[in-house]
Amino acid sequence: MEHRSLGFAIFVHLAALIVALAVLAPLAWLFVMSISSPADLSAKPLHWWPDTIDLSRYRQLLTPETGAAFLASLRNSIEVAGMATLGALIVGIPAGWAASRNPGLGWTLGAVIATYMLPPVALSVPLYLILAKLGLLNNVFGLALVYLSILAPFVTWLLKAGFDPIPRDLEQAAAIDGANLWQLLRIVIVPLAMPVVATALIFAFLLAWDEFFYGLLFTSNQDAKTLSVAIADLAGGRVSDYGLIAAAGVIAALPPVAVGLLMQRALISGLTNGGVKG
Amino acid sequence: MFTERLTLRAWGLMLPLVLVMLAVIGWPLADTVRLSFTDARLVGTGGGFVGFDNYADMLGSRNFRKALAATLTFSIWSVAAELCLGVLVGLLLNQRFYGRTLLRALMILPWALPTVVNATLWRLIYNPEYGALNAALTQLGLADSYQSWLGLPGTAMTALIVADVWKNFPLVALIALAALQAVPRDIQAAATSDGANAWQRFRHVTLPYLVGPLMVALVLRTIEAFKVFDLIWIMTRGGPANSTRSLSLLVYQEAFAFQRAGSGASLALIITLIITVLAVAYLALMRRAAGQGG
Amino acid sequence: MKPTRIAALMAATALTGTAALAETELNALFMAQAAYSEDDIRAMTASFEEANPDVSVTLEFVPYEGLHDKTVLSMGSGGAYDVVLFDVIWPAEYAGNDVLVDVTDKITDEMKSGILPGAWTTVDYDGKSYGMPWILDTKYLFYNKEMLAEAGVDAPPATWDELRAAAQKVKDAGLVEYPIAMSWAQAEAAVCDYTTLLSAYGGDFIADGKPAFQTGGGLQALDYMTTSITDGLTNPNSREFLEEDVRAVFQNGDAAFALNWTYMYNLANAGEDSAVAGKVGVVAAPGVEGVSEHSAVNGSMGLGITTTSQNPDAAWDYIVHMTSQPVQNEYARLSLPIWESSYSDPAVTEGQEELIEAAGKGLAVMYPRPMTPNYQEMSMALQQGIQEALLGMASPQDALEGAAENSGL
Numbered sequence: 001m002e003h004r005s006l007g008f009a010i011f012v013h014l015a016a017l018i019v020a021l022a023v024l025a026p027l028a029w030l031f032v033m034s035i036s037s038p039a040d041l042s043a044k045p046l047h048w049w050p051d052t053i054d055l056s057r058y059r060q061l062l063t064p065e066t067g068a069a070f071l072a073s074l075r076n077s078i079e080v081a082g083m084a085t086l087g088a089l090i091v092g093i094p095a096g097w098a099a100s101r102n103p104g105l106g107w108t109l110g111a112v113i114a115t116y117m118l119p120p121v122a123l124s125v126p127l128y129l130i131l132a133k134l135g136l137l138n139n140v141f142g143l144a145l146v147y148l149s150i151l152a153p154f155v156t157w158l159l160k161a162g163f164d165p166i167p168r169d170l171e172q173a174a175a176i177d178g179a180n181l182w183q184l185l186r187i188v189i190v191p192l193a194m195p196v197v198a199t200a201l202i203f204a205f206l207l208a209w210d211e212f213f214y215g216l217l218f219t220s221n222q223d224a225k226t227l228s229v230a231i232a233d234l235a236g237g238r239v240s241d242y243g244l245i246a247a248a249g250v251i252a253a254l255p256p257v258a259v260g261l262l263m264q265r266a267l268i269s270g271l272t273n274g275g276v277k278g
Numbered sequence: 279m280f281t282e283r284l285t286l287r288a289w290g291l292m293l294p295l296v297l298v299m300l301a302v303i304g305w306p307l308a309d310t311v312r313l314s315f316t317d318a319r320l321v322g323t324g325g326g327f328v329g330f331d332n333y334a335d336m337l338g339s340r341n342f343r344k345a346l347a348a349t350l351t352f353s354i355w356s357v358a359a360e361l362c363l364g365v366l367v368g369l370l371l372n373q374r375f376y377g378r379t380l381l382r383a384l385m386i387l388p389w390a391l392p393t394v395v396n397a398t399l400w401r402l403i404y405n406p407e408y409g410a411l412n413a414a415l416t417q418l419g420l421a422d423s424y425q426s427w428l429g430l431p432g433t434a435m436t437a438l439i440v441a442d443v444w445k446n447f448p449l450v451a452l453i454a455l456a457a458l459q460a461v462p463r464d465i466q467a468a469a470t471s472d473g474a475n476a477w478q479r480f481r482h483v484t485l486p487y488l489v490g491p492l493m494v495a496l497v498l499r500t501i502e503a504f505k506v507f508d509l510i511w512i513m514t515r516g517g518p519a520n521s522t523r524s525l526s527l528l529v530y531q532e533a534f535a536f537q538r539a540g541s542g543a544s545l546a547l548i549i550t551l552i553i554t555v556l557a558v559a560y561l562a563l564m565r566r567a568a569g570q571g572g
Numbered sequence: 573m574k575p576t577r578i579a580a581l582m583a584a585t586a587l588t589g590t591a592a593l594a595e596t597e598l599n600a601l602f603m604a605q606a607a608y609s610e611d612d613i614r615a616m617t618a619s620f621e622e623a624n625p626d627v628s629v630t631l632e633f634v635p636y637e638g639l640h641d642k643t644v645l646s647m648g649s650g651g652a653y654d655v656v657l658f659d660v661i662w663p664a665e666y667a668g669n670d671v672l673v674d675v676t677d678k679i680t681d682e683m684k685s686g687i688l689p690g691a692w693t694t695v696d697y698d699g700k701s702y703g704m705p706w707i708l709d710t711k712y713l714f715y716n717k718e719m720l721a722e723a724g725v726d727a728p729p730a731t732w733d734e735l736r737a738a739a740q741k742v743k744d745a746g747l748v749e750y751p752i753a754m755s756w757a758q759a760e761a762a763v764c765d766y767t768t769l770l771s772a773y774g775g776d777f778i779a780d781g782k783p784a785f786q787t788g789g790g791l792q793a794l795d796y797m798t799t800s801i802t803d804g805l806t807n808p809n810s811r812e813f814l815e816e817d818v819r820a821v822f823q824n825g826d827a828a829f830a831l832n833w834t835y836m837y838n839l840a841n842a843g844e845d846s847a848v849a850g851k852v853g854v855v856a857a858p859g860v861e862g863v864s865e866h867s868a869v870n871g872s873m874g875l876g877i878t879t880t881s882q883n884p885d886a887a888w889d890y891i892v893h894m895t896s897q898p899v900q901n902e903y904a905r906l907s908l909p910i911w912e913s914s915y916s917d918p919a920v921t922e923g924q925e926e927l928i929e930a931a932g933k934g935l936a937v938m939y940p941r942p943m944t945p946n947y948q949e950m951s952m953a954l955q956q957g958i959q960e961a962l963l964g965m966a967s968p969q970d971a972l973e974g975a976a977e978n979s980g981l
Binding site: 319320321340341406407408423424425426428429430431514515516517518519520531534535536537 | 637640641644645647648669670671749757758759808809811812817820821824826946948949952955956959960963965978
Binding site: 009012013015016019020022023024026027029030033041042044045046048087090091092094095097098099101102104105108112115116117118119120121122123124125126127128129130145146148149152153156181206209210212213216217227228231232234235236242245246249252253256257259260261264267 | 285287288289291292294295296298299302303305306307309310313320367370373374375376377378380381382383384385386387388389390391392393394395397398399400401402403405407408410413416417444448498501504505507508511512525526529530533534539542543546547549550553554557
């Protein structure tokens with residue numbers, strides 16, 4: 001193990017380089033497209049780096065006058081993902097703790113997690129009809145409620161796994177000291193499990209940020225249309241300017257990518273605890 | 279008494295989650311089952327009981343068989359490729375080399391990229407006239423001329439699979455890496471001094487540590503792949519000649535574009551059933567693997 | 573509500589540009605593809621809001637591919653859209669599902685007499701009008717004058733056979749690899765091109781209530797399309813092109829011929845990003861000797877009021893504004909007016925005489941796609957059949973017979 005041949009070392013470095021290129025190249029190209037002029041992007045042979053850096057797409061998307069629709073979708077995505085995440089934590093923290101402390105409740109949690117197998121299309125028609133009846137179609141609250149169906153099982157599962165290693169003695173001591181349930185959760189459990197709560201929060205937010213199918217079905221205009229739907233519209237419509245699509249993609253990718261890089265350690269431990277993003 | 283109170287209390291703590299899940303999943307699912315036996319339309323009239331007609335129509339249709347084949351092709355190949363690549367890259371990341379920390383960090387990027395952005399990005403890369411793939415291939419001398427990738431049945435599915443694998447293999451690699459890091463060094467060393475070659479060491483020392491986490495990844499990725507909608511919706515919309523129309527796209531078309539909520543519901547339940555069977559089969563496999571002390 | 577929340581809401585409102593004074597809010601759904609550009613539609617809407625300060629209109633743009641589904645899905649949410657753009661093929665379905673308001677009584681005599689009869693077919697179904705025609709459009713044959721001259725083609729082709737011969741000359745001269753660009757992706761665009769050819773060959777979609785496109789002119793049309801690909805005349809990538817891809821290829825100088833909507837003329841011939849500006853010619857799509865002089869598909873679109881609209885009167889005012897002659901004349905560069913007298917107005921015709929001439933011939937022979945409530949299903953089956961033939965997965969005959977069987981007709 002310790003005496004590696006030179007040949008093996010070269011092989012490992014070469015393989016690492018190839019993997020790095022394969023991962024980075026498409027992303028780098030997305031960025032380059034977003035700052036290239038349309039002429040550069042339709043040139044043959046293709047210009048891999050623009051002659052002049054063109055930031056007009058970012059300006060167009062981010063100024064209120066020209067990018068109203070895009071900015072509205074950005075805001076909707078933040079609102080929907082934020083509300084859905086909050087909701088998922090509110091129901092997930094108590095449920096995750098209860099399941100962690102009572103193995104007898106395992107089957108309930110199992111049933112909740114099994115809903116992950118359901119394709120969204122299996123729920124979409126009734127959800128559509130229900131939202132219509134409640135007047136919650138094309139509405140950020142309605143969409144956030146629907147997103148709960150994806151986030152809540154996931155968050156509960158992650159939290160349960162995070163609560164498991166926390167020793168029971170502490171809660172018992174607190175309970176004997178007369179702490180009520182709310183105090184117990186607030187003062188003992190959640191602070192101890194803060195890392196896993198943070199991980200669950202991030203995962204939930206990213207899941208909601210990523211969602212497309214329900215967004216496509218249940219939103220109609222700037223009141224609720226999310227970023228992923230807006231980008232799909234751009235990609236499928238007047239697409240003569242590939243740079244504009246790329247710029248929108250870069251903006252949509254920035255939050256999750258930044259979070260991913262900053263919180264890498266927490267995310268990887270969350271992932272390997274069995275939580276896997278869809 | 280403490281435990282008893284806790285159990286009651288535990289149920290109380292579970293309640294909000296259970297209520298929410300009943301509202302956003304339980305009830306809609308039950309309603310989907312009801313709808314699947316009717317000829318309900320999405321907007322307007324209809325809704326009479328039609329028995330198993332929808333199921334019979336769907337299962338007997340050419341479109342269903344075609345979509346099932348497309349979905350299976352997509353799922354099997356992309357999951358297989360993700361697992362193989364993931365394990366290989368996981369093994370690589372477990373070696374020592376310059377820039378290892380950086381490469382491990384980079385692996386998070388494709389995973390973090392929103393699916394819709396990933397699909398859009400690859401659609402642009404595959405553009406037959408101005409795409410980067412054609413440009414790269416011709417400039418490197420690997421191809422004589424530009425060609426269509428998403429417009430030909432022979433390449434469209436492969437192109438979709440590549441886009442999916444690129445986004446998802448890094449996750450498998452990270453899971454594999456975490457599992458590998460749990461392999462005790464001294465067992466490795468002992469095996470080496472016992473004269474085991476690299477393959478034997480991998481097979482008998484490393485692999486047992488990988489099986490569990492990889493099975494989880496396998497189950498989750500298979501379920502995800504089987505549900506695929508957004509990637510295909512954005513990259514090909516099911517074309518060319520419906521060769522990449524997945525089951526989820528078919529349900530969308532049936533229930534929303536054609537507004538036949540009833541038959542759309544029956545098709546959605548058929549998909550659910552297939553996924554359940556797959557998942558149960560996997561779980562049984564996992565149990566058996568665990569039972570053999572893997 | 574906490575003050576911060578109110579402030580956030582106000583900031584948000586300012587962001588979306590909604591005028592604070594407006595009492596009536598309208599939501600309108602348009603497409604971001606072909607015909608009027610997004611900027612044009614915004615400008616037209618701004619002039620409406622200026623004239624009606626108590627009404628504000630929020631515009632929503634989706635790709636054509638999403639227009640039908642978005643409209644149908646929005647029916648569950650009251651007031652998501654007050655005004656929707658609809659394609660000529662949808663009134664039958666929309667009428668059956670109660671999507672659009674019957675506006676027959678609101679149409680004035682001036683409208684009836686002033687607007688071209690062909691345009692009315694866009695919004696009429698079963699003797700009722702479900703909106704106002706807005707985009708009067710068909711597919712024209714565009715050509716690159718410079719390339720034709722270099723290849724020794726003296727006149728633009730008048731028949732589809734001549735197009736084949738001319739394209740061969742361009743190819744032989746080595747000017748471009750594939751002279752013709754078409755929008756034959758699995759989408760409605762392919763059905764539009766197919767319809768153009770079907771009308772040229774004198775085919776029928778439906779005869780005696782049964783599919784008839786798998787025989788006669790319909791079969792010849794697909795034969796022509798398939799052969800033009802195998803002969804290397806039509807760009808094989810056309811099988812994944814939509815209209816905008818065709819425009820990109822044509823205005824980049826990578827094609828000598830293209831079939832596309834009106835909007836491409838001024839974008840390709842005068843657009844800043846066009847490499848072929850000033851070299852673009854346009855004629856009505858060709859005919860077939862002994863069968864037709866020209867060919868054309870009715871690709872017109874109308875504006876209608878949804879039955880869920882809370883403000884149908886304001887919505888109608890908006891539609892009247894958008895379809896009025898002055899507005900249509902002012903923005904006649906990307907879409908030609910529906911008004912008959914506009915075509916003799918120098919302000920409209922100036923600088924696009926060629927297009928106007930082509931329109932005179934093309935609009936007169938616009939051929940309809942079938943008027944059936946199950947159009948979406950029929951179209952999907954047809955798209956698959958067309959693609960199977962174009963991709964060599966089935967013979968045109970087998971492909972069309974399969975489509976007829978799957979069409980739900």
